[in-house]
Amino acid sequence: MxxxxxxxxxxxxxxxxxxxxxxxxxxxxxxxxxxxxxxxxxxxxxxxxxxxxxxxxxxxxxxxxxxxxxxxxDEPYILQADATAFTPTSYRIVLTEQCNLACVECFATKNVNCLKTMDEETLFKVLDYSFEHNRDKTVQYCFFGGEPLIKFDLIKQAVERIEGAESSNIIKKPIFLITTNGTIITDEMIDFFVEHNFRVGVSVDGPKQIHDKLRPYKNAKGTFDDVKANYIKMYNRGVDIHVLITPNPDYLDDLPNIAEYILKNFPMKELTINTPFKYDTLQWSVDGEKYANILFEVYKLAGEYGVMLDSALSAVLGSISNGIRRRTPCSILGDEFMTLVNPQGKMSRCAQKYDDKIALQTLEKNSTDSCKNCFAYGFCGGVCPAYKALSNKPHDSNKCKFMQAVIPNLINNLHLFEETADDI
Ligand SMILES: C[S@@+](CC[C@H](N)C(=O)[O-])C[C@H]1O[C@@H](n2cnc3c(N)ncnc32)[C@H](O)[C@@H]1O
Known part of the structure; x- marks a missing residue:
C-alpha cells in the first residue's frame, strides 16, 4: 500500500x-x-x-x-488549487477620492490634482451589477474614499437602492460598512448609521502626538481631538464602531504601545490593523518578519482587553486553525473576495486599488512555481497577483517573510489560541 x-x-x-x-x-x-x-x-x-x-x-x-x-x-497531494473565477461579494466603493485631510501616507494627498468623484449613474450601475451577480446572497458594501462622508448624499441614495433590492428579495440582508477619518460627523449621519446598522471604522493612527503628525487637516492642524470627540459621541449613541490603525513604518516598533493606547481610550469590540503598503506597487512597506512578531504582541494585548484583532494575521490563523488551504492570497475560503470600485465604476480584483492592469476581468492564476516549495503556501495563498502585475516582480519579500514567521510565532504563543492548541 x-x-x-x-x-x-x-x-x-x-x-x-x-x-x-x-x-x-x-x-x-x-x-x-x-x-x-x-x-x-x-x-x-x-x-x-x-x-x-x-x-x-x-x-x-x-x-x-x-x-x-x-x-x-493514502491520498496523493497537490499543494495548490488556484481559484480561476472570481465573484465579488463585497464592494469597496470609492465614492470620492477627495479628502479634507492631508495624511502623510495616503494616495489622496500624493495625487491631489487628479482626484475623481463618482456620479449617481455610475453608482447605480455598480449596485445593479452587485445585485445581478449575487442573487439571494448577502452582499457587503463598504463606502470608501478619499473621505466617503464628503458624499453622504450618495451614501443615502446607495443605501435606499440596496435596501430596495433586499425588499424585492433580489439579495439577502446587506452588510454596510464605512471607513472614515471621523472628522465631519453630523447628528444626521449618526442617526443614519444606527438606523441602517452600519459598521463604522474610524482611522486613528496613535495618541494625539503621533496621530496629529500623520493625519492632519489640509491646513496642518491636528485632527485627533475632533476624531476622538466624534468617536465617543458615536459610540455613546449606539453606533457599531471600531478603530483602524495604519502603522507608519517609522513608528513600527511603537505599534504595541500605540495599540494599547487605542485599546484603553477607544471603546470597541474589534480593532483593525491595516497592513501598510506602497501605493504604486502594493508592496508591503514594513519588514515582514518584524511585522509578524509585532502583530502577535498586539494580538496578545487585544486579548487582554477582550477585543478581537483584525489584521494580516486573521486569514492566516483562520486557515491554519480550520485546516483549510487558502485558494487566493485575498480569501480564506472559495473564490469570494472584495473588489475595489473606483469613481468611474471600474472594478479591481484587488481591494486596495484600481489599475487597468488589475481590473476584475484580467484574471490570471495566482501561483508561482517558487511558492510550491514553501511550507507557508497553503495558509498564505500565494503571490498577490495585483502586486505581481504592478511591480513586475515574482513576489513581495516582506510578505513572504511575514508568512514564514507565522509558525515560529505560533508555537511560542500557543496559549493565546487555546481552542486551536487543544486540537494540536
Ligand atoms: C484611504 S483611507 C479612506 C477612508 C477615510 N478617509 C479614512 O481616513 O479612513 C482608508 C484607510 O487606508 C489607510 N491607508 C492610507 N494609506 C495607506 C497605505 N499606504 N497603506 C495601508 N493603508 C493605508 C488609512 O490610514 C485608512 O485607515
Missing amino acids: KKYVYPYKVFTDREGQKFHFNAYKLLLTAVDDAHLDLLKNLESLDYERVQELITDDEQKQCLQDLSEFEMIG
Whole structure:
C-alpha cells in the first residue's frame, strides 16, 4: 500500500519542543526525534519496508502516530488549487477620492490634482451589477474614499437602492460598512448609521502626538481631538464602531504601545490593523518578519482587553486553525473576495486599488512555481497577483517573510489560541 509523506517543516519552540508543521494539511503537531527519524525513513523507503524494519513497541507506536496525526496518508497531494473565477461579494466603493485631510501616507494627498468623484449613474450601475451577480446572497458594501462622508448624499441614495433590492428579495440582508477619518460627523449621519446598522471604522493612527503628525487637516492642524470627540459621541449613541490603525513604518516598533493606547481610550469590540503598503506597487512597506512578531504582541494585548484583532494575521490563523488551504492570497475560503470600485465604476480584483492592469476581468492564476516549495503556501495563498502585475516582480519579500514567521510565532504563543492548541 502506497503511503505519502506530506510536505512538512520542523520548528523548535523556546523550550526546545519540536513541532511538525504539515504544509498540506496545515496541522501543527508536537513531535519527538523518533517521529522525525521515521518520517525521514519513509521518504526513502516503502511503508511496508519500514514496518518490517521496526521492532520495538515504541517505534510501532510512533509509526501509528504518523498516520493518526496525518503526517502520512493514502491520498496523493497537490499543494495548490488556484481559484480561476472570481465573484465579488463585497464592494469597496470609492465614492470620492477627495479628502479634507492631508495624511502623510495616503494616495489622496500624493495625487491631489487628479482626484475623481463618482456620479449617481455610475453608482447605480455598480449596485445593479452587485445585485445581478449575487442573487439571494448577502452582499457587503463598504463606502470608501478619499473621505466617503464628503458624499453622504450618495451614501443615502446607495443605501435606499440596496435596501430596495433586499425588499424585492433580489439579495439577502446587506452588510454596510464605512471607513472614515471621523472628522465631519453630523447628528444626521449618526442617526443614519444606527438606523441602517452600519459598521463604522474610524482611522486613528496613535495618541494625539503621533496621530496629529500623520493625519492632519489640509491646513496642518491636528485632527485627533475632533476624531476622538466624534468617536465617543458615536459610540455613546449606539453606533457599531471600531478603530483602524495604519502603522507608519517609522513608528513600527511603537505599534504595541500605540495599540494599547487605542485599546484603553477607544471603546470597541474589534480593532483593525491595516497592513501598510506602497501605493504604486502594493508592496508591503514594513519588514515582514518584524511585522509578524509585532502583530502577535498586539494580538496578545487585544486579548487582554477582550477585543478581537483584525489584521494580516486573521486569514492566516483562520486557515491554519480550520485546516483549510487558502485558494487566493485575498480569501480564506472559495473564490469570494472584495473588489475595489473606483469613481468611474471600474472594478479591481484587488481591494486596495484600481489599475487597468488589475481590473476584475484580467484574471490570471495566482501561483508561482517558487511558492510550491514553501511550507507557508497553503495558509498564505500565494503571490498577490495585483502586486505581481504592478511591480513586475515574482513576489513581495516582506510578505513572504511575514508568512514564514507565522509558525515560529505560533508555537511560542500557543496559549493565546487555546481552542486551536487543544486540537494540536
Ligand atoms: C484611504 S483611507 C479612506 C477612508 C477615510 N478617509 C479614512 O481616513 O479612513 C482608508 C484607510 O487606508 C489607510 N491607508 C492610507 N494609506 C495607506 C497605505 N499606504 N497603506 C495601508 N493603508 C493605508 C488609512 O490610514 C485608512 O485607515
